[in-house]
Amino acid sequence: MIIAQISDTHIALDEADTDQRLRDFANVIDDINALNPVPDVIVHTGDVVHNGRSDEYAAAVDILKSANTPVYAMVGNKDDRSNLRAAFAECGYLDEASDFIDYAVENLPLRLIMLDTLNPDSNKGDFCAERVTRLTGMIETDDERPVVIFTHHPAFEVSVGPDPMHFDSPETMGTLRRALLHGGRTAGVFSGHVHRATFGDIEGVPASVMSAVSTTLRKGEYPPHMTGRAVYQVHRFDTDGKFITETRIVGV
Numbered sequence: 001m002i003i004a005q006i007s008d009t010h011i012a013l014d015e016a017d018t019d020q021r022l023r024d025f026a027n028v029i030d031d032i033n034a035l036n037p038v039p040d041v042i043v044h045t046g047d048v049v050h051n052g053r054s055d056e057y058a059a060a061v062d063i064l065k066s067a068n069t070p071v072y073a074m075v076g077n078k079d080d081r082s083n084l085r086a087a088f089a090e091c092g093y094l095d096e097a098s099d100f101i102d103y104a105v106e107n108l109p110l111r112l113i114m115l116d117t118l119n120p121d122s123n124k125g126d127f128c129a130e131r132v133t134r135l136t137g138m139i140e141t142d143d144e145r146p147v148v149i150f151t152h153h154p155a156f157e158v159s160v161g162p163d164p165m166h167f168d169s170p171e172t173m174g175t176l177r178r179a180l181l182h183g184g185r186t187a188g189v190f191s192g193h194v195h196r197a198t199f200g201d202i203e204g205v206p207a208s209v210m211s212a213v214s215t216t217l218r219k220g221e222y223p224p225h226m227t228g229r230a231v232y233q234v235h236r237f238d239t240d241g242k243f244i245t246e247t248r249i250v251g252v
């Protein structure tokens with residue numbers, strides 16, 4: 001099972017680097033299309049757009065139309081639930097009975113669960129009691145295949161960068177961490193938000209953060225030959241039950 005993870009494309013239409021953000025996103029999709037073997041799925045771990053606007057989502061969806069692999073989107077702190085829901089409604093995977101953008105994908109060798117850690121009033125993440133109930137409910141099925149869970153905000157302290165904590169409080173992050181481990185089936189947790197790549201764990205379950213697809217918004221030091229070259233990650237679930245993660249650097 002191969003998962004291509006993309007994140008933090010921050011599509012915006014009125015910025016000085018608008019064209020570059022669009023190009024980075026399109027270059028990544030082109031690169032994924034050229035992979036052999038082709039990934040089973042593309043997961044976008046949020047901040048699809050920068051201002052939550054419908055016209056930004058339209059531009060993002062237009063780029064994603066060229067993907068040869070099914071794409072699943074989720075919300076980051078810059079996203080707007082309603083506008084994202086409208087833009088991706090045709091895809092048919094969002095739960096129309098809830099405001100939250102969280103759902104399970106069941107038709108793959110692993111079960112995927114996408115979470116909603118958005119707090120509309122903060123750049124930091126939230127995970128309230130209702131979302132805990134929704135997550136544990138999604139994990140608790142008769143299907144005992146491993147679960148891989150995607151969040152925008154990382155559920156571990158990130159040592160790279162100025163602020164290790166990406167939830168409003170350690171208690172909230174602790175609540176999410178406990179829920180992630182519910183049922184003992186979780187094989188990995190993949191996140192975005194930080195715009196830098198790093199690895200961590202949730203009580204021994206591997207967890208990671210990927211950099212921003214947008215080359216103008218990623219953080220950290222990159223060599224000059226990386227200018228204008230977007231990065232994304234490919235997670236391969238091996239036969240021994242572990243993920244091997246590769247960072248792909250796309251051409252220009």
Ligand SMILES: [Fe+2]
Binds near residue numbers: 046
């Ligand atoms: Fe972001």
